[in-house]
Amino acid sequence: MKLSPAELTTVAPGATTRRRVSSSALRTWFNEERFFLILAIFIGIFSGFAVVCFRIAIEWSRLIFLGSSLVPSKSRMLLAPSLLGLVVAALVILVFPKVRGSGVNQTKSALYIYDGYIPFRTAIGKFITSALAIGAGHSLGPEDPSLQIGAAIASALGRLLRVSRENLRLIAPVGAAAGLAAAFNAPISAVLFVIEEVVGRWSAGIFGAVVLSAVSSVVVSRFFLGSQPLFRIPPVQLISPAEILAYAALGIIGGIASVVFARLIGSLRPPLKRLPRWTQFLQPAVAGLLIGLIGYFGAPQVLGAGYDYIDQAIHDQFTWEMLGLLAGLKILATTLSFTSGTPGGMFAPTLFIGGMLGGAVGGFQHAFFPHLTGSTGTYALVGMGVLFAGFMRAPMTSVFMVLEVSGNYSIVIPVMVANTLSYLLARSLQPKPIFEVLTSQDGLELPSMEEQREEVLLRVEDAMRPLEAPVLLSSETVESALTRTAEVPADAVLLVDARPAGWSAVRKAELEKIASGSSSTEVMLLLNGTIPSLHPDQRLETALIDIADQPVLPVVHRAAPQNLVGTISLSDILDLYRKVGKETGAES
Amino acid sequence: MDRNSTGTAYESRRRSRAVIFLGLLLMGVCMAVITHVMTRVFIEKQRRLAIEWSHKGEAALKNGEQLQAVSDFQTALVYDRENSQYRLRLAQALIAAGQLNEARSHLLHLWEEKPGDGFINLELARLSAQQRDLLGVLRFYHAALYGVWDVDPERQRDQARLELIEFLLQHNENTQARAELIAFSSTVPNRIPDLLQLGRFFFQAQDYENALSTFQRALRIDRHTRELQRQAGEAAFNLGRFGTAARYLHENSDNSDPEAQRRLETIHAIQDLSPYQHRLSERDQFHRVVLNFQLAGNKLQECVQTRAPQTNTAAPAVQADYSQWQQLNSVLDVDHLRADPELMDRTMNLIFTIMTDVEKVCPLGARDTALLLIAKYREQVER
Numbered sequence: 001m002k003l004s005p006a007e008l009t010t011v012a013p014g015a016t017t018r019r020r021v022s023s024s025a026l027r028t029w030f031n032e033e034r035f036f037l038i039l040a041i042f043i044g045i046f047s048g049f050a051v052v053c054f055r056i057a058i059e060w061s062r063l064i065f066l067g068s069s070l071v072p073s074k075s076r077m078l079l080a081p082s083l084l085g086l087v088v089a090a091l092v093i094l095v096f097p098k099v100r101g102s103g104v105n106q107t108k109s110a111l112y113i114y115d116g117y118i119p120f121r122t123a124i125g126k127f128i129t130s131a132l133a134i135g136a137g138h139s140l141g142p143e144d145p146s147l148q149i150g151a152a153i154a155s156a157l158g159r160l161l162r163v164s165r166e167n168l169r170l171i172a173p174v175g176a177a178a179g180l181a182a183a184f185n186a187p188i189s190a191v192l193f194v195i196e197e198v199v200g201r202w203s204a205g206i207f208g209a210v211v212l213s214a215v216s217s218v219v220v221s222r223f224f225l226g227s228q229p230l231f232r233i234p235p236v237q238l239i240s241p242a243e244i245l246a247y248a249a250l251g252i253i254g255g256i257a258s259v260v261f262a263r264l265i266g267s268l269r270p271p272l273k274r275l276p277r278w279t280q281f282l283q284p285a286v287a288g289l290l291i292g293l294i295g296y297f298g299a300p301q302v303l304g305a306g307y308d309y310i311d312q313a314i315h316d317q318f319t320w321e322m323l324g325l326l327a328g329l330k331i332l333a334t335t336l337s338f339t340s341g342t343p344g345g346m347f348a349p350t351l352f353i354g355g356m357l358g359g360a361v362g363g364f365q366h367a368f369f370p371h372l373t374g375s376t377g378t379y380a381l382v383g384m385g386v387l388f389a390g391f392m393r394a395p396m397t398s399v400f401m402v403l404e405v406s407g408n409y410s411i412v413i414p415v416m417v418a419n420t421l422s423y424l425l426a427r428s429l430q431p432k433p434i435f436e437v438l439t440s441q442d443g444l445e446l447p448s449m450e451e452q453r454e455e456v457l458l459r460v461e462d463a464m465r466p467l468e469a470p471v472l473l474s475s476e477t478v479e480s481a482l483t484r485t486a487e488v489p490a491d492a493v494l495l496v497d498a499r500p501a502g503w504s505a506v507r508k509a510e511l512e513k514i515a516s517g518s519s520s521t522e523v524m525l526l527l528n529g530t531i532p533s534l535h536p537d538q539r540l541e542t543a544l545i546d547i548a549d550q551p552v553l554p555v556v557h558r559a560a561p562q563n564l565v566g567t568i569s570l571s572d573i574l575d576l577y578r579k580v581g582k583e584t585g586a587e588s
Numbered sequence: 589m590d591r592n593s594t595g596t597a598y599e600s601r602r603r604s605r606a607v608i609f610l611g612l613l614l615m616g617v618c619m620a621v622i623t624h625v626m627t628r629v630f631i632e633k634q635r636r637l638a639i640e641w642s643h644k645g646e647a648a649l650k651n652g653e654q655l656q657a658v659s660d661f662q663t664a665l666v667y668d669r670e671n672s673q674y675r676l677r678l679a680q681a682l683i684a685a686g687q688l689n690e691a692r693s694h695l696l697h698l699w700e701e702k703p704g705d706g707f708i709n710l711e712l713a714r715l716s717a718q719q720r721d722l723l724g725v726l727r728f729y730h731a732a733l734y735g736v737w738d739v740d741p742e743r744q745r746d747q748a749r750l751e752l753i754e755f756l757l758q759h760n761e762n763t764q765a766r767a768e769l770i771a772f773s774s775t776v777p778n779r780i781p782d783l784l785q786l787g788r789f790f791f792q793a794q795d796y797e798n799a800l801s802t803f804q805r806a807l808r809i810d811r812h813t814r815e816l817q818r819q820a821g822e823a824a825f826n827l828g829r830f831g832t833a834a835r836y837l838h839e840n841s842d843n844s845d846p847e848a849q850r851r852l853e854t855i856h857a858i859q860d861l862s863p864y865q866h867r868l869s870e871r872d873q874f875h876r877v878v879l880n881f882q883l884a885g886n887k888l889q890e891c892v893q894t895r896a897p898q899t900n901t902a903a904p905a906v907q908a909d910y911s912q913w914q915q916l917n918s919v920l921d922v923d924h925l926r927a928d929p930e931l932m933d934r935t936m937n938l939i940f941t942i943m944t945d946v947e948k949v950c951p952l953g954a955r956d957t958a959l960l961l962i963a964k965y966r967e968q969v970e971r
Contacts, residue, residue, distance in 0.1 A: 035605070042612055049619040056630045068637050070663040161608055224627040228670060232697060308666050315693040317662075377693060 036167050040174050040209035043157055044216025047150035047178035051217065052224045054127055054149060055183070058142055061135020062304065070308060077137065077295040077303065081288030084136035088129045088342055089284045093277075096125025102338070102345045103148025105439050107176045108198050108446050116155055116168040123152035129343040133284070137303035139291055139333035140344025143183040147194075147345075150179020150217070173198045174209045181214035182221040184347075185230055189401040190214045196394050197435070200449040231311050233381060233406040244417055246369070250361045250379060251386055251418035255425030257357055258390025261331045261350075262430055266437045269339040273441070280341060287340035291333045301326050302333040305348035310355040310384070314377040318356075320363025323380075327356035346434075350391050351384045358383015381406055382418050389419035390426035393433035398423075456580075460543050461536035463576040464555045464566035471564060472523050474498040478511050479519035485511075493551045496523055499562065502530035503554045536565060544573055638668035645677060654685035672698055679711065688719055706735030710748050717755050725755055726764070746775055757792050765793040773802065780806050780813060787819055791826075799823040800832075811839075818848055828965040830855045850954055857958030863932075864967050874925040877935055880959055881920055884939045885913045887959075891950035905945045912938060939963040 065080040066072040072080070092099055098106070099122055110118045130145040154175025158168045173194050181190035191207075191214050199206055272283060294302050301309040313323060334349035362379025381402060389398035402415045432440075439446045469488045472481045474496055485494060488508060496504045504527040514521055532546045533554045547553055547570050557563040645660030661678035668674060675694050682691035692715050698708045709732035716724030729752040737744045749772050756765035769789050776782045783806035790799035803820035807813070821836035834855045837848050859865065861883075863876035888910050916938060925931050940963035943956060952960065 042609075042616070045616055046612075046619065049616075049623045052623050053626055056626055059630065059634075063633075063637075068641070068663070068667075070659065070666055157612070161605055224623055226670075232669060311669075312662070315697070316689045317687075317693075375693070 032164055032167065036163065037209055037212055039157065039161060039163065039171075040212040041216045043150070043154045043171070043175050044178040044181075044213035045220055046153050046157070047146075047175055047213065048182045048217035048220025050123070050127070050149050050153060051146045051179055051182035052221055054131060054146060055142060055225065057127065057131035058135045058305075061131050062137075065136045066303070071300045072137070072295070072303070074296050077300060078289065078292040081137040081292050081303070082285045083288075084132050085138070085284035085286070085288035085340075085342065086281070088133045088136075089281045091125070091129050091132075092284075092341065092343060093280060096121065096129060098122045099125040099129050099148075099343045100341050101343070101438065101442075102144035103146075103151075104144055104197065104345075105435055105442070105444075105446065106148055107151040107172050108435075108439075109444060110151060110155065110172040111169060111198065112446055113444070115165065116158060116170065116172050118148070118152040118155040118172060120152055120156040123149045123156070126152070126343060130345075133337075133342045133344050134304055136288065137291060137295070138284070138288060138337040138342050138344060139302055139304070139306075139330060139349055140337050140342060140346070141305045141348025141351075142345060143180055143347035144345025145343060146179040146183035147176045148179070150175040150177070150182070150213075154178070154213070170199075170206050170209070173206065174213045177210040178213040178217035182217040184401075184405075185218065185221060185225075185227070186401060186404040187211075187214040187218045189397050189404050192400055193392075193394055193397040196397055197392070197449050200447060229407060230307060230405050231314055231381075233314060233377070233408060244414060246362075246365050247379075247382055247414035247418045248421055249365070250358055250383060251421030252425060253361055254354060254357060254383060254386030254418065255390045255422040255429070257327065257331070257353065258387055258422060258426040259429045261335070261353065261387075261391055262426075262434045262437065264331065264335045265338055265434065266441075268335055269438070270441055272339050272341075283340035284337075284342040287336040287342060290336050294329055294333055299326060299329050302330045306330065306352040307348065310352055310380070313355050313359040314380045316359075316376050318359065320360045320367065320376070323356045323363060324360035327353050327360060330356065346391075350387045354384040354387030355380045356383070358386065378411065378414075381411060382414050385415050386418045386422040390422035391434060393423065393426065393435075395419055395423045458540040458576060458580065459536065460534050460538045460540060460555055460568055461566075463540060463543070463572045464534075464536065464568040465572060466566050467564060468492075468567070469494055472496045472506070474504070474522070474524035474527065476523055477519065478515045478521050478523060478526070481523055482508075482511055482515055482519075495552070495554050495564070495567065496527060497562070498524065498527060498530060503533050503556075504528070504530050505550065505552060507551075533561070534568060540573055540576065543568055544570075547573070634667040638664045638671065638674065640664075641667065642674055642677065645681065649677075649681055649684065654681055657681040658685055658687070672701060676708070676711070683711075683715060683718075688715060691715060692719075703731070704735050706732045706737040706741070706744060706748070709735050710744075710751075713748070714751070717751075720759075722759070722761070725752070729755075742775075746772070753789055757789065762793045762795075765789070766795045766798075769793060769795065769798065773798070778805070778809060780809055780816070783809075784816060784819070787816075787823070791819065791823060794826075796823045796826040800827060800829075818845065821848065821851065825851055825855070828961065830858050830961075834859075853954035854957045854961070857955045858962055861955070861958055862962045864962070870926070871922065874922040874932070877925060877932055878920060878922060880939055880962065881913075881917070881935055883955065884942045884959055885910075885917060887946055887950075887952075887956050888913060888942050891946045894950070906949060909938075909942045909945050913942060936963050936966060 065084060066076050098119065103126065106118070106122075110116055126145045126148050130140070130142065134140050134142055151172040152175065154171045155168075157175075158171040163171060176198055177190050177194040180193060181187040184190055191210050194210055195202060195207065199210075275283075291303060309326070312318065313326075318326070330349055330353045334346065334353075337344060338346060359376050359380035361383065362376035365379075366376055384405075385398040385402035388401060389395045392398070398419045399412070399415050402419075403409060403412060433448075436446070436448055469492055470484045472484070472494050481494070485492070485508060488494070490508055490512070492508045493505050494508055494511070496506055498504045506523065506526050510526060511523070514526060531550050531553060533556045534543055534546060535558050536555055537558070543553065547568070552567050552569045554564050555566040555568055557565055641660050641664035645657045645664060648654075648657035648660055658678065658681045661674055661681055664674045665671065665678060675698055679691045679694040679698070682688070682694065692712070695708060695712050695715060698705070699712060702708060709728045713725055713728035713732055716722075716728055729748055732748040733745050733752075749768060753765055753768050753772065756762075756768065769786065773786055776786050783802055787799050787802035787806065790796070790802055800820060800823035803816050803823060806816050807820060810816070817836045817839050821833045824830070824833035824836060834852065837852050837855070861876060861880055863873040863880070868876070888906065892906055892910055916935065920931070920935060925935075939959060943952070943960035943963060946952070946956070947960065
């Protein structure tokens with residue numbers, strides 16, 4: 001039936017309601033949280049595309065500058081990293097100044113300082129300069145740049161879609177996880193690393209988005225580049241339980257190597273940064289030339305990311321002496337590349353150094369204690385995790401990373417033992433992790449993830465005090481209440497068991513005031529609603545929020561809510577914070 | 589801001605987001621196409637490089653440049669990591685270059701992917717043989733025998749079994765070798781060269797029964813083959829079937845074969861000396877026992893006088909044998925043999941002990957060997 005103009009201009013009684021319902025439904029369904037999760041998938045997909053192209057760009061760059069042979073010609077080894085170093089330096093200084101460094105700290109800076117802002121230009125610059133540098137033979141890896149590229153894409157998408165300010169801050173780690181997952185082809189490790197090292201805490205809101213983006217990017221990456229693992233792992237061999245001792249030795253050696261590596265970078269970087277600006281155009285070239293010389297004189301394996309040589313080490317291709325030498329030379333080469341300001345990451349070199357070191361330790365032990373040790377390939381695999389735990393200071397990520405790249409769970413016990421020892425030893429010898437060292441050198445103050453992880457959590461039980469006054473019943477009379485609380489000071493606040501409603505409180509002074517008029521009045525009539533109760537294991541922050549204006553709150557047992565275990569007041573909470581503050585101040 | 593304007597702003601933002609999402613979808617499609625093209629070109633380039641380097645590796649292997657071949661195949665694998673053929677060729681190049689541990693690592697890798705592949709198991713078996721890993725040899729050769737072969741499986745399996753048998757025989761694993769030979773014998777064709785080889789293997793594994801029956805099987809095809817006759821004669825001789833041995837060795841008799849001549853002499857001596865020969869009277873039987881005993885004693889004396897003092901380990905045994913011989917010699921004669929039914933066995937036991945100990949110290953002639961064999965086989969000596 002056709003409506004007349006008058007009818008058209010008249011709003012039908014239900015129309016406004018219908019429009020309000022549909023908007024409300026849309027708003028409910030498409031709320032910010034859900035929108036953020038959908039956006040995470042897009043971030044993962046776009047980051048996946050970008051990282052696939054990035055990996056291909058690195059390989060093309062390598063083919064062009066170093067040739068197709070596994071061992072480049074001597075002339076290429078000398079010329080490629082040095083000449084391309086000049087080009088990269090010019091690009092970094094003149095065009096893309098924000099692409100220096102690995103990318104991890106830059107992503108953390110976006111999260112904690114710049115409200116999630118990473119210029120998209122950074123992604124482009126990182127893509128170009130890292131592909132050139134790594135492809136030309138600089139001893140750096142593609143994972144950290146992939147992390148930053150993913151973070152930059154996420155930041156750009158978030159700004160484009162006008163995500164809320166809070167979510168915009170969190171969006172960089174979402175992209176970071178996507179970039180890292182695609183680069184590593186290892187979604188679990190990527191998620192763990194970002195949570196462990198970039199975000200520093202677990203929360204449902206960020207976790208879901210990080211997982212979705214990592215999974216999406218890996219799906220894209222595997223669609224184009226296949227799902228084969230980063231390394232071809234031979235059968236893992238564990239000879240006997242006593243072999244754990246051998247892996248423990250690897251953990252200790254790896255911890256020491258991690259500290260050496262970190263200190264070398266930490267000590268060489270500041271003086272190079274202090275040199276005149278014009279030298280920064282030459283530093284990557286000089287670093288490239290030195291790395292080329294290392295290759296020229298017999299160790300071409302240190303050029304580039306080095307994954308192919310890790311594969312060879314896992315397959316017993318080198319003697320243990322050669323493996324040890326390669327580990328040392330790679331530490332030197334990576335230090336030169338990284339401290340010269342060449343864009344690129346430290347993940348791949350860390351795995352290389354760990355793999356070589358593990359192979360060296362395994363080969364040595366196999367030579368002298370053959371009955372105790374299995375194949376050196378297994379040691380190379382564990383060694384990668386050892387360096388990751390000691391140098392990157394990401395112990396959980398290091399364990400899962402080894403499991404994920406090997407696809408073999410039988411290696412888990414040696415990995416856990418070796419990685420833990422490496423981590424603890426590295427921590428004791430070098431309390432500040434490498435990323436914090438770099439941050440301090442850059443003049444930034446970012447939160448320490450390690451400190452955050454080990455922060456002592458204050459709980460209600462730390463501040464509460466035992467029950468000092470009897471608990472009143474809501475059904476008892478004021479007279480009875482006063483009799484029972486005769487010993488209690490006059491200004492005390494008394495807790496009242498007002499079940500089934502809950503707990504409540506009343507001042508003794510108020511009881512006395514009522515008693516003078518009608519002592520048979522029930523306490524229940526004096527109550528002003530219920531008060532929240534707490535549990536001993538709850539965090540003190542929760543108590544601080546719940547206590548609001550209440551003079552005191554009950555602390556009850558979780559298994560028996562009627563069982564009162566103590567009370568807590570605002571002054572109790574503040575006293576504890578002061579005490580902890582003084583102790584922390586005294587320690588530092 | 590009132591409710592309506594908040595709702596309007598929200599609607600506006602929602603619509604712009606929807607538009608942007610659509611735009612992102614389109615951009616995603618474009619990026620997918622670009623990435624797809626880049627990836628295809630790149631993968632094709634890698635594939636060509638892999639082929640190029642594998643050809644270089646094959647050429648280097650043909651020219652005997654093993655180390656260069658290793659490097660070339662490693663490069664080929666960089667560009668095509670999933671290619672098991674390249675990995676196999678790399679392993680073979682590594683074996684040729686003497687880098688056995690590295691080769692093993694790659695072969696085990698391949699084995700993980702295809703544990704039932706006959707060829708991979710065979711390569712691992714050969715590698716284990718080079719590394720003297722007996723358990724590995726058995727495991728991988730058996731796996732090769734029951735594995736999957738793409739080309740000519742029967743021949744490949746026979747070849748694998750032969751290699752295993754040769755390895756076991758070289759390392760004196762005769763029990764294992766015999767079991768393999770029995771399995772192998774069912775597949776050996778009725779051709780003289782194959783049967784001769786099989787028989788030799790049985791002989792080497794000290795399975796003289798099967799060796800003899802194999803040679804006889806071959807002789808049924810051609811009974812005039814001298815080598816077969818000789819081998820059959822040897823096998824029968826080792827079984828104590830001297831009559832059969834004599835028949836084969838006679839047929840093969842040739843003055844140019846000293847070993848066969850020696851065997852025949854021994855057999856004739858057995859026939860002349862054995863108290864267990866058919867149709868011997870009791871008296872003749874006992875005479876022969878006494879004669880054997882005397883001959884054994886003479887040999888013993890001769891050995892003691894000429895060689896025994898020089899060999900410290902054998903001297904006490906030989907000396908002890910001599911005193912026992914002297915003791916028994918004082919009572920041994922035909923009458924005592926007739927009177928004491930167990931004396932013959934005791935005498936033959938002592939003869940066996942004497943000749944066994946003498947054999948360790950002094951060379952035995954045909955007659956001495958005959959004494960030893962008579963005492964060893966007794967009634968089992970085939971007449």
